[in-house]
Amino acid sequence: MKQKHFYLIKSGELSIKRGNRPFFLKILKANLRRNLSHLEPTLSINGNRIYLECLADSKTEIEKTLTRTFGIAGFTRAVRCEKNMKGIEEGVISVAQSILEKEPGSSFKIEARRTDKSFSLDSYELADTFGNTLRQRFPESRVDVHNPDWILNIEIREDVLVYLYGGDFDQGLITGKRGSGGLPVGTSGRGMLLLSGGIDSPVAGYLMAKRGLKLDAVYFHTPPYTPDEALDKVIDLGKILSPYLQGLVLLVVPFTDIQLKLKQETANEKLTLFMRAAMVEIASRLAAGRNAGNLVTGESLGQVASQTQESLRFTGSFTDLALFRPLIGMDKFEIIDIAKRINTYETSILPYEDCCTVFAPSKPLVRPRFEPLQNDYSRFERRELIEQAVEKTETIRL
Amino acid sequence: MKQVYLDWAATSPPYPAAIKKMHETSLELYGNPSSLHEEGKKAREALENYRERCAALLGCEPKQITFTSGASEANTLVLTSLLQRKRDRHLCISSIEHASVEYQARVLESLRIPVDRVPLSIGKASNEAEVALSSEQLASSINRHTAMVSIMTVNNETGAIMPVPMVRRVIDEAAEHHGKPIHFHSDISQAAGKIPVDLDKLGLNSATLSAHKFSGPRGAGILYSRVPLDTIVGGGGQENSMRPGTENLAAVAGMTVALETAVEKMEHNRQQACEHSEILIDGIRDIGGDIIPADYKTAPFENIYRNEEISFSPFILTAAFPPIPGELLTRVLDREGFSVSTGSACSSRGKRDLRVLTAFGVSAEKAASAIRISIGHSTGKQDIHRFLDVLKEQVANLKAVSS
Numbered sequence: 028m029k030q031k032h033f034y035l036i037k038s039g040e041l042s043i044k045r046g047n048r049p050f051f052l053k054i055l056k057a058n059l060r061r062n063l064s065h066l067e068p069t070l071s072i073n074g075n076r077i078y079l080e081c082l083a084d085s086k087t088e089i090e091k092t093l094t095r096t097f098g099i100a101g102f103t104r105a106v107r108c109e110k111n112m113k114g115i116e117e118g119v120i121s122v123a124q125s126i127l128e129k130e131p132g133s134s135f136k137i138e139a140r141r142t143d144k145s146f147s148l149d150s151y152e153l154a155d156t157f158g159n160t161l162r163q164r165f166p167e168s169r170v171d172v173h174n175p176d177w178i179l180n181i182e183i184r185e186d187v188l189v190y191l192y193g194g195d196f197d198q199g200l201i202t203g204k205r206g207s208g209g210l211p212v213g214t215s216g217r218g219m220l221l222l223s224g225g226i227d228s229p230v231a232g233y234l235m236a237k238r239g240l241k242l243d244a245v246y247f248h249t250p251p252y253t254p255d256e257a258l259d260k261v262i263d264l265g266k267i268l269s270p271y272l273q274g275l276v277l278l279v280v281p282f283t284d285i286q287l288k289l290k291q292e293t294a295n296e297k298l299t300l301f302m303r304a305a306m307v308e309i310a311s312r313l314a315a316g317r318n319a320g321n322l323v324t325g326e327s328l329g330q331v332a333s334q335t336q337e338s339l340r341f342t343g344s345f346t347d348l349a350l351f352r353p354l355i356g357m358d359k360f361e362i363i364d365i366a367k368r369i370n371t372y373e374t375s376i377l378p379y380e381d382c383c384t385v386f387a388p389s390k391p392l393v394r395p396r397f398e399p400l401q402n403d404y405s406r407f408e409r410r411e412l413i414e415q416a417v418e419k420t421e422t423i424r425l
Numbered sequence: 426m427k428q429v430y431l432d433w434a435a436t437s438p439p440y441p442a443a444i445k446k447m448h449e450t451s452l453e454l455y456g457n458p459s460s461l462h463e464e465g466k467k468a469r470e471a472l473e474n475y476r477e478r479c480a481a482l483l484g485c486e487p488k489q490i491t492f493t494s495g496a497s498e499a500n501t502l503v504l505t506s507l508l509q510r511k512r513d514r515h516l517c518i519s520s521i522e523h524a525s526v527e528y529q530a531r532v533l534e535s536l537r538i539p540v541d542r543v544p545l546s547i548g549k550a551s552n553e554a555e556v557a558l559s560s561e562q563l564a565s566s567i568n569r570h571t572a573m574v575s576i577m578t579v580n581n582e583t584g585a586i587m588p589v590p591m592v593r594r595v596i597d598e599a600a601e602h603h604g605k606p607i608h609f610h611s612d613i614s615q616a617a618g619k620i621p622v623d624l625d626k627l628g629l630n631s632a633t634l635s636a637h638k639f640s641g642p643r644g645a646g647i648l649y650s651r652v653p654l655d656t657i658v659g660g661g662g663q664e665n666s667m668r669p670g671t672e673n674l675a676a677v678a679g680m681t682v683a684l685e686t687a688v689e690k691m692e693h694n695r696q697q698a699c700e701h702s703e704i705l706i707d708g709i710r711d712i713g714g715d716i717i718p719a720d721y722k723t724a725p726f727e728n729i730y731r732n733e734e735i736s737f738s739p740f741i742l743t744a745a746f747p748p749i750p751g752e753l754l755t756r757v758l759d760r761e762g763f764s765v766s767t768g769s770a771c772s773s774r775g776k777r778d779l780r781v782l783t784a785f786g787v788s789a790e791k792a793a794s795a796i797r798i799s800i801g802h803s804t805g806k807q808d809i810h811r812f813l814d815v816l817k818e819q820v821a822n823l824k825a826v827s828s
Binding site for chain 1: 748749750752753756757760823826827
């Protein structure tokens with residue numbers, strides 16, 4: 028059965044951006060409204076907090092969404108009660124009981140705030156009164172105002188809220204849940220993620236979304252040299268990423284013709300670099316069409332031949348957009364750790380290759396010389412093919 | 426145009442008569458064959474009738490037939506029966522066994538049961554590699570602890586027909602030498618209904634098959650065992666206590682009808698397959714493809730099982746067009762309307778398992794470019810010619826890209 032749930036959400040880093048705070052909070056609120064739209068949410072901003080009320084069968088579905096929405100430092104469930112002593116007492120007892128069941132004998136303190144000054148008790152009296160209530164009701168618990176295990180908050184506003192909240196989420200207090208942190212998606216503008224079926228690029232997308240980018244993704248499909256399963260895999264990855272990215276538009280570029288022409292006209296050792304250059308060119312074109320100001324790739328320095336500094340300089344020279352490589356300084360195992368955490372890993376390691384071995388040079392260039400290679404690539408007649416690829420690009424909404 | 430199906434070794438289109446029989450049986454004989462009431466008795470009677478008919482077709486006694494869900498399950502039952510032995514549990518298998526045997530062998534190894542894999546001997550006669558199973562090598566893999574030898578009758582990737590009578594002879598000599606019996610098991614899935622199989626004459630102690638390989642239904646198979654096996658499953662006591670579970674009577678009915686049809690038409694189907702196979706081999710060699718193994722040749726009907734030498738089933742052919750990846754060629758042919766595969770269906774969706782093809786002496790590179798073309802009773806000559814035309818065209822295209 029659907030029940031009303033009340034949450035108090037603490038925004039993350041954005042609270043320090045004083046001047047911009049309303050802008051960030053407004054976007055966070057809009058993101059939450061979209062992510063929770065099936066739960067009829069009511070959202071209001073108060074300081075650097077957002078209050079959420081919604082209808083749900085269980086708290087799990089709400090909390091899953093909250094932990095995936097960037098811009099949230101932490102959140103906690105709250106109980107809303109009637110604005111009289113009896114109502115508050117009931118709220119205080121039920122909240123305290125919920126934690127004492129899990130942590131019997133733990134210590135607490137009460138923090139009370141009163142924005143409604145017409146209420147009969149002031150904040151000190153509120154803390155004192157309901158502290159006594161709890162001590163009588165739960166004799167095994169202790170008050171500890173300096174080092175409490177948990178803090179019970181009472182807020183008297185136009186309504187009354189009672190909730191557990193740790194204040195500082197890094198201190199390991201036993202109340203409240205941590206959010207993903209970061210900035211609300213959309214506060215940093217738009218970007219274009221080059222998404223393959225591998226482990227790295229989904230992680231790159233996740234990390235840049237965390238910094239507030241609203242991403243679209245582009246995938247280069249080369250049938251029949253890669254199987255349809257490879258595209259399905261990318262779609263699956265997009266679906267896994269989508270809740271973090273506030274939805275995802277996947278652009279599927281038919282790349283076979285360009286790949287074939289390159290294969291015919293290019294020395295084998297340069298093939299990978301030239302394919303990547305063409306991908307960067309196409310991604311930039313698509314980015315412009317969607318008002319994206321940057322490209323995001325999963326490249327990591329030295330991981331493969333096309334990711335040495337010389338290779339990256341070459342492929343990076345084919346866009347005038349900002350080029351973000353959030354994994355550039357990461358080890359593979361660090362990337363894998365994140366991939367496992369965000370659940371893309373198991374899909375990424377499915378065996379469908381995103382580049383057929385036919386197009387994989389056995390001895391690729393590792394340290395290309397910049398100018399000669401650029402000259403070489405500039406002789407590759409590609410304008411029309413790129414035009415066609417852009418034109419035939421398919422859009423999938425995930 | 427209708428897709429041409431050339432993947433009969435993976436599974437085969439069913440005989441309509443078999444499906445019709447299953448449908449009728451499902452509706453009419455729904456009783457549990459173990460029940461004592463009228464419906465149960467009728468079902469039991471039918472089940473035993475099918476058992477008799479299958480036994481007659483395979484050359485054995487009805488009581489030696491156990492109905493299973495297929496060969497993979499049956500192979501598992503046979504191999505894991507070694508776990509019931511306290512000592513002398515050594516297992517000897519060929520290096521080209523189906524995944525269901527190879528996998529169980531690995532499980533047994535992990536449980537400290539010693540396993541030996543007899544390699545094929547790859548000789549060089551003139552320019553062609555001669556593939557054989559050497560009796561000497563087989564004999565040296567058997568020791569006084571050997572309890573079981575498992576060698577398939579027809580290999581599912583290359584169509585190689587193993588010299589079963591020779592294996593029996595070597596096992597008998599070893600058994601006599603060590604003064605104890607050795608169990609000979611063979612997976613006959615790609616042989617049943619396609620080449621003559623007389624279980625009693627072949628001297629197998631156990632054999633396994635799946636109905637869907639000879640146009641019968643999925644989920645039906647036979648475990649033949651000369652004497653009851655001490656399997657590791659129990660429960661309902663069905664099927665001579667070797668395979669518990671309520672018998673799938675409809676599937677057994679479909680299987681019996683399919684096996685009868687296949688055996689009846691065997692000579693004709695095989696003649697036809699030989700013709701088609703020759704056309705395929707010539708056509709493939711014409712466009713520069715390699716048959717795997719290079720000395721592939723089909724055997725005369727009356728002399729299928731050789732001594733050491735390996736002959737081939739005309740229903741299965743593996744060819745390679747290096748450096749084109751087999752996966753890619755399979756995909757391109759599919760788009761052109763021809764269903765072939767890269768090997769056993771079980772392994773071709775993930776990374777390719779090249780274990781079997783490399784055992785036939787080909788390089789990993791060539792094995793990775795292999796495709797399997799397998800034909801059946803309803804494959805037409807026109808289909809073969811059209812296939813070869815398209816193959817020629819596509820191989821030329823892909824070679825231009827791949828080189």
